[in-house]
Amino acid sequence: MSSFTEINNKIIESTIEIFTGMVMMEVSVAGEPLLEMAALKQSITGMVGLAGIHRGVLAVHFPKQVALDVTGSFLGMEVEEINADVQDAIGEIANMLGGNLKTILSDRGKDIQLSLPSTISGDEYSFTSHADVDQVILPFQAPAGVFYVEVELER
Amino acid sequence: MELEKSLINATMEVFTSMIFIEIVPEIQAEGETAAIDSNLSSLIGLAGDLKGILAIQCPSEVAMGITGAMLGMEVTELGVDVKDAIGEIANMIAGGLKEALTASCGKIELAIPTTVIGKSIRISGLSGATRVMVPFSSPLGRFGVELRFILS
DSSP states (O other), X not given: OOOHHHHHHHHHHHHHHXXXXXXXXXXXXXXXXXXXXXXXXXXXXXXXXXXXXXXXXXXXXXXXXXXXXXXXXXXXXXXXXXXXXXXXHHHHHHXXXXXXXXXXXXXXXXTEEEBOOEEEEEEEEEEEOOSSXXXXXXXXXXTTEEEEEEEEEEO | OHHHHHHHHHHHHHIIIIXXXXXXXXXXXXXXXXXXXXXXXXXXXXXXXXXXEEEEEEOHHHHHHHHHHHHTSOOOSSSHHHHHHHHHHHHHHHHHHHHHHHHHHOOEXXXXXXXXXXXXXXEEEOTTSEEEEEEEEETTEEEEEEEEEEEO
């Protein structure tokens, strides 16, 4: 596995690529990686687990307004609340980011499998990792606000 | 359903051998899905021939009670100890389930547990996935163990 800085850069590249190519939305890096995620308010998180030679979790945290905007652009329809369409869209974005992370960590993604994506939503929640993981949280700017891509990998 | 039985067995095994509290799965009517108002959920991904996500859903007092029973101390805060304990329980239940299902479903690998703490947390999977949710009653209160999955 290459250094974490190199992985960060590849995650950034692949996030921008997925948003440009699949979500049809321009996003850019919004500052330095964060060390810790504050409590999420009125948000939805998409997550997917990685298993095999690298074990971990990829999560993408969207404030509600950003999630609605992203879903609208991704599915080409207007959405006004966090419903099943938003959950599916955000889960699918986590799945695509996880698919790219697989190929970043291992040649052609071999020997790494993804779990089923899922979403978590709520008025206020905090998302915490467990001991012995390397963690990176990358902030991105979308037209409707900032969202975060978080990767945790077992050491 | 065989999978529901395996999920119940794996959960009972962990609680009997590691936490030493009696838990009882609640019988649900066909088509009925219990709701647990959850303040803490620990999730772990399953990958391979069965792709899924396993989640334990607990109200705060149940999460603290289970942690106290597991660690043999009083727990009064929804903090690091609780997060680590319930995450580890999710990991162990997923491990038991993996072992039980290998013969029928094929190779399954586990991701790492993650814990979400908040108010009325909602978890959802992809709309095509099957959902099994088993509520358990215990002296500490009710909690739920949920599996969403697709077979490949």
